[in-house]
Amino acid sequence: MIRLLIADDQALVRGALSALLALETDIDVVAEVGRGDEVVAAAQTSHPDVALLDIEMPGIDGIAAATQLRAVMPGCRVLIVTTFGRPGYLKRAMQAGASGFVVKDTPAAQLADAVRRVAQGLRVVDPVLAAESLAQGDSPLTERETDVLEAARAGGSIADIARILHLSEGTVRNHLSSAIGKTGGRNRADAARIAEGNGWL
Template sequence: MIRLLIADDQALVRGALAALLGLESDIEVVAQVGRGDHVVEAARTSGATVALLDIEMPGIDGIAAATELRSKVPGCRALIVTTFGRPGYLARAMQAGASGFVVKDTPAAELADAVRRVSAGLRVVDPALAAESLAQGDSPLTERETDVLAAARDGGSIADIARTVHLSEGTVKNHLSSAIGKTGGRNRADAVRVAVERGWL
């Protein structure tokens, strides 16, 4: 029996996934959480062997939760199930140690099959997203540029960003300028938009 944990911040989606997958004779939904920072504890206490993780959740996102699961509960494999089928998310999820990545409009039978394959130690990736990810390539942003752009999402001043990322204002300006060039954005806000759309943030 596959012991499944479902993590999604939308109660309706969480309940629907639990109801659909709970109909499978070999899958038992043993835990449901609405926050990314509750995933590890829920996996530990429930003995879950597979965790279905949404990407955008409060606390920490699903990719960070997959990283924590890999280090703290290695017996529980992560399968990302998200509305946001962005190639950059796929690359980040695989680097984080997720065993699979599918989008939420995947038919129920295919989702159940993905859970089984991940449970068996296989990797499962949405084929259209995999092709798009290969065509687009990896994020061109350095780790520092990514940090600075992420801090710029809230629209703060250069000084605000510098405090957040613990860099000088001049260094922040340099990283922002480089990130704007690499994303092809017209300005800081446009660079953030492009990076988010491609799943680099």
């Protein structure tokens, strides 16, 4: 029996995934959570073999939750299931230790099969996303440029971003300018939108 934890912030989606996968004779849904920062605690209580994680959740996102879970419970495998099929997300999820990455419109039988394959130690990746990820390559942004764009998404001033990241305003301007150039954005908001669209943020 494969013990499964499901994490998705949308109650309806979480419930549907749980109901569909519970119909499988070899899958037992042992925990459900709606926030990324609840994943590790729920896993420590329920001891799942596989954690099915959405990416966009409150608290922390599914990729950060995967990183934490793999550090605390390396035996628990992670399968990312998301609405947002972005190549950058795929790459980041794999770097975080996820064993699989599929989109939510995957048919139920295929999703159940993905859970089984991940539980067996195999990798499962949406083939279209895998091809797009290879074609796109790595994020052109440095770690600091990513941090600055992430902070800029909230819409704060240069001074606000500098204060949050403990940088000088000049350094923030330089990183923003570089990130805008690399993404081809018109301004910082556009650069953040482009970076998010590619899964770099």
